[in-house]
Amino acid sequence: MYRPPAKIKWKAKPGEWPTREQASASRLFSPVSLGPVTLATRTWVPAMVPWRATEDGFVTDDNVAWYARFAEGRPGAIVLEATGIRDIPSGPLLRIGHERFVPGLRRLVDAVREASGGETKLFIQIIDFLGIRRRPEPQKFLERHLTITERHRAALALPGQAPDAAVRAALLALDAEGLAEVLAPRELEALRMGARERVTDMHLPHVRELPQVLPPLFADAARRARDAGFDGIELHYAHAYTMASFLSALNDRDDGYGGSREGRVRLPLEVYAAVRQAVGADYAVGCRFLADECIAGGSSVADACFYGVEFARAGMDFLSVSRGGKFEDAKQPDLGWSAYPYTGPSGYECMPHHVSDERGPFGRNFEATAAIRTAVQDAGLATPVVVAGGVHGFEQAEALLADGRADVVGFARTSLADPDWFVKVRSGHGRAVNVCSYSNYCEALDEKHKEVTCSLWDRIDLATPGLRMSADGKRRLVPPRWSAPTAEAAAVPADAATATP
Numbered sequence: 001m002y003r004p005p006a007k008i009k010w011k012a013k014p015g016e017w018p019t020r021e022q023a024s025a026s027r028l029f030s031p032v033s034l035g036p037v038t039l040a041t042r043t044w045v046p047a048m049v050p051w052r053a054t055e056d057g058f059v060t061d062d063n064v065a066w067y068a069r070f071a072e073g074r075p076g077a078i079v080l081e082a083t084g085i086r087d088i089p090s091g092p093l094l095r096i097g098h099e100r101f102v103p104g105l106r107r108l109v110d111a112v113r114e115a116s117g118g119e120t121k122l123f124i125q126i127i128d129f130l131g132i133r134r135r136p137e138p139q140k141f142l143e144r145h146l147t148i149t150e151r152h153r154a155a156l157a158l159p160g161q162a163p164d165a166a167v168r169a170a171l172l173a174l175d176a177e178g179l180a181e182v183l184a185p186r187e188l189e190a191l192r193m194g195a196r197e198r199v200t201d202m203h204l205p206h207v208r209e210l211p212q213v214l215p216p217l218f219a220d221a222a223r224r225a226r227d228a229g230f231d232g233i234e235l236h237y238a239h240a241y242t243m244a245s246f247l248s249a250l251n252d253r254d255d256g257y258g259g260s261r262e263g264r265v266r267l268p269l270e271v272y273a274a275v276r277q278a279v280g281a282d283y284a285v286g287c288r289f290l291a292d293e294c295i296a297g298g299s300s301v302a303d304a305c306f307y308g309v310e311f312a313r314a315g316m317d318f319l320s321v322s323r324g325g326k327f328e329d330a331k332q333p334d335l336g337w338s339a340y341p342y343t344g345p346s347g348y349e350c351m352p353h354h355v356s357d358e359r360g361p362f363g364r365n366f367e368a369t370a371a372i373r374t375a376v377q378d379a380g381l382a383t384p385v386v387v388a389g390g391v392h393g394f395e396q397a398e399a400l401l402a403d404g405r406a407d408v409v410g411f412a413r414t415s416l417a418d419p420d421w422f423v424k425v426r427s428g429h430g431r432a433v434n435v436c437s438y439s440n441y442c443e444a445l446d447e448k449h450k451e452v453t454c455s456l457w458d459r460i461d462l463a464t465p466g467l468r469m470s471a472d473g474k475r476r477l478v479p480p481r482w483s484a485p486t487a488e489a490a491a492v493p494a495d496a497a498t499a500t501p
Helices: 020-024 061-072 099-115 138-145 150-155 164-172 176-182 185-192 210-228 242-247 261-279 301-314 345-350 366-378 394-402 413-417 421-426 441-447
Strands: 008-011 032-034 037-039 043-045 077-084 121-127 232-237 284-290 319-322 385-387 408-410 498-500
Touching: 020 421, 061 077, 061 099, 077 099, 099 121, 099 210, 121 210, 138 164, 138 185, 150 164, 150 176, 176 185, 210 232, 210 242, 210 261, 232 242, 232 261, 242 261, 242 284, 261 284, 261 301, 284 301, 301 319, 301 366, 319 366, 366 385, 394 408, 413 421
Parallel strands: 043 077, 043 408, 077 121, 121 232, 232 284, 284 319, 319 385, 385 408
Antiparallel strands: 032 037
């Protein structure tokens, strides 16, 4: 994964923990309404893919155990991992593209309700993504997959009648520099990174027809989500995937769905309208989108402010804000692996490491999120905004709410490090929290499509009978349970997050 050149080592220091009484009186642990749904607290676990589904996209016992364990901490809401809307093979990712997936998803809903005593609301994040191939062996790519054209013959100074086999042989004889001169940019990308479809590939019929295809697909998935019992839907409009790509400033489609801001936001609004019609006005629907793409030529905070206002004006019940995580600056994958959109500078902005620059890994998305909320408020709208990105302390979270920079606070890696963060802090036992170290151990597992765990707990009490273990048999799949001590813990002062040489 990318590391900033400065390489300053930071340590997470959460600040002072509240007493039970202070937590009870806080904004963080006060209710908030997201349209028809009211959260008991303003705490939110964003979507994280733990790689526990079957290869066919079905819910497993490990999925159920994972989400039930998060629900034991009683956050206001949990967002189920990105769940595919198409009924196509997509590896061990949850899917909702057919009715056969609904019973398993209903199991997750029931497990969260039982584990949280009915307190935690469960949303499902639904996603579409375009095709991406693994980085190929160069010889195999040049011998089999590359489509030979007249341009190749001309670049190689071969006669127009030269057979494809002769062209391929000439290409195989070139070094990397020679191939860079002969291959077209997208061909070179397919060789070096693996081929990847873009929403701007208008020569591909299935890409050209996305504006007609996606609204009903999302609507059908949303209807299934409601049937499964989810409390609401989060439309995935963020990072490297289809809907985010329509919002990107790099989207120059000429069919009315690209170019200008109005064109780029058109399909996301049409998808939302179709979903709203499918689930009704009395069901919570929002989206997750980017405050900043953090790539050259990509969408900016100003673009995100425009989109946020448009989404709020259309009637979305919440706006969840992330940043970065794009394919455009991802590092080259190993042979046989697909590009991973969180390995370049934009990916770092999404999941910063404790080795960072002068800004540090904490709160890199706060100000951009605040700008979006201000734009929404200035437009006369009151749609709640969810902020996330390096939140690990109570004081930090409470200040975001008190300063009007957000309405709900997301805790991703923080809750992965300690699913009981919420119940511990709320009950006055904040000093018992396992604070995330921001080592990105979890991100490294995700990149390799291994079951995601946390180094703070995945090797603890491995001899416990009946423990669910990872495929390699070395790591536990859920954290140990916490039991509150009988005596109240006093709040313990601590410094704010600081950098150390």
